[in-house]
Amino acid sequence: MEEDYIKLIFGLKLKQIRTEKNLSLFGLSKLSGLSKSYLNEIENGKKYPKPDKISILSEKLDVPYDQMVSLKLDKNLAPIGDLLRSKVLKEIPLELFGIKESTLIDIVANAPAKVTAFISTIIEIAQHYNFSRENFFLASVRSFQEANNNYFDDLEAQVLKFSEAYQIDLKNKISSKDLEEILIEEYNYEIKNDELSKYEALGTLRSMFVPKTKTLLLAEEIDEAQRTFIYAKELACNFLDFKDRLYTFPWIKFESFDQVLTNFYASYFAGALLLPKKKITSEMTRFFENKTFDSSLFLSAIQKFNASPESFYQRLTNVLPKEFNIQNLFFLRFTHRSHTNKFYLNKELHLSHQHAPHANETNEHYCRRWVSLQVLEDISLSEKEHEFDIQISNYKNEGVKYLVLSSATKDPFKEGQYRSISVGLLINKQLQRKIAFLKDPTIPVRNVGVTCERCSIEDCEVRQAPPIALNKAAKNKKIETIVAELNEKYNG
Structure with a gap:
């Protein structure tokens, strides 16, 4: 003891x-x-x-x-x-x-x-709520991100130091070949592309690193952007000298909180390397300064980098608070299987305010008016590689509005499964100064709720459940009012 x-x-x-x-x-x-x-x-x-x-x-x-x-x-x-x-x-x-x-x-x-x-x-x-040790550690990392506005200057500096040391031109799109060469020549990696796919039970496992022999095993299904991101994370672990780290992507188990934290640091490093701050700031400035909303500008900005739409959106949560002083934002990732009516919020980040929407563990129905869910339904029907849409979400109950950008893509590892990623920016005077197209009438404005069970919108055409929680609160309020009236009546 x-x-x-x-x-x-x-x-x-x-x-x-x-x-x-x-x-x-x-x-x-x-x-x-x-x-x-x-x-x-x-x-x-x-x-x-x-x-x-x-x-x-x-x-x-x-x-x-x-x-x-x-x-x-x-x-x-x-x-x-x-x-x-x-x-x-x-x-x-x-x-x-x-x-x-x-x-x-x-x-x-x-x-x-x-x-x-x-x-x-x-x-x-x-x-x-079945809150596991894993949930606790992930919540701790998320709170750490939020406390720092999801921007880490020391990691940004390390990326610049790395690019200088290995002569990586951050103005150009970085390829997996650029990074693979450094892993092999500098860190003595052996890379195998056909081993993981031999084992069906490994499911969505994309990579595995064996430290003793410095062997990196990759799934055959990964695309160029995923491969480049995995390489960038491996380089982060080596360049930043992480000893206590995770060895699979996505990770399947951990031994300590330090492993979860270093995994976040490695992911941040990879995002900052593949989507350099200076370049993405330039792209977003051009997008924001346009007086009318132009989706092609946003989509072309994503194409300027060798990164998935999800990496691009996540990188926005680093850059927008720092470079544009847009600090009231949220990031969401939903998953959805086609021909079902279920949507799962499995990743979220809220900066400055814990505004809706946020995950719930009570099986309530997320508002079907969210663009995050609409793009998932669209892509499951269209079979496109990438669905993008925009909306102004008006949370009438809370008195706030968000400009929400959302993309949906197919999950390459799961047949018939899709995921959407969204960034929501709180509409205030600061955002109005930064985004010239904010008043563009072509941007749809929708009244939304958080969940159907807590939504006061009447005659909603996509409601999945009655407003049970709201009705209960109204009933309690009525009882409280009557009790107060009786108290006053018989109080002498």
Whole structure:
């Protein structure tokens, strides 16, 4: 058992016993002859008393010695003990958010009953929504992105350093051959293109790296953009000297939060390399300055890079806040299987505000008026390689509007499955200054909701379920109003 854990458990037990006996620290000091500051350090898990001191406390508090030194906690403190024993605090990326572990332990020590209730609540919610360790780590990375406006200057600088060191011209489209040569010549990689496809059970696995022999296995189905992105991630891991990293794409398991974080860093590096900030800023400036909306300008901008539409949209979430000061935005990725009526939101990012839409785990129906879902339906019928559309989404209940750009593409690894990626920009004075075509009447404006169950739009032609949650809230509000009226009537 870790020494810190033993100290903290003893301190929590001592504080609980003292409180139950209605003793202050001053009172316990007078009773035991031990200094108030010394007892305070014990209760806060800073010190562990010597046996003779434990004997004094045991005698004066009338608690058996064995009970005091036992690591077994009663039901009120058991959740905290489970938390500390599980070493979850060691896994939580506290340092990312400027929090010291000692600070969290102080909070636990100073209000054990309240913290226990809070921890129990969090665990219950996590179990209810099947919130896994993977979900927790991904949510932590997402919060880290949002806290930094999804822009990391040190990684941008490393990309420039890499391009200079290996003479990569960021003004031109980067090919997989450009990067493959560096992997082989500089980092002694062996690349095999036909191994993964021999195993049907591997499903959507696109790449696997075997570190001992520096062998990179690739799926035959990947296209040029995917291959280039995989190579760029491998170069990031080597150039940034990541020791604790993930070895498959997409990843199938992890051992620590550091692996999840380095995977994000490698992906960011790859995006910044394949879609250089200066070049994508120039393309988006040209698009935004056009006085009428021109979809061809946006689509041609995507074609200027050797990257998938998803990589392009994700890169916008780095560049728009930094270069255009457009910080109120969201990114969404939906998946959809043709001939079904289900849509899954499996990736999201919100900068500055937690505005809708966002994922829900309660099986509610996402608003079918979203352009994100419309392009998925369109591509499943048209069989095109890329469907693009734009819309102004008016969230009447929330009093906000978003300009939403959305693309849909086919999933090359899953027959009949499609995915859409969208970027939504909050319409405010800042956006109106930046985008000249924002008032173009050809851009459709649609009143939208979050989910059908929470939407007040009447006579919606695509509603999938009645507004159950909204009706319940209205009913409760009516009850509240009547109770207030009765209270006033009979209050004298």
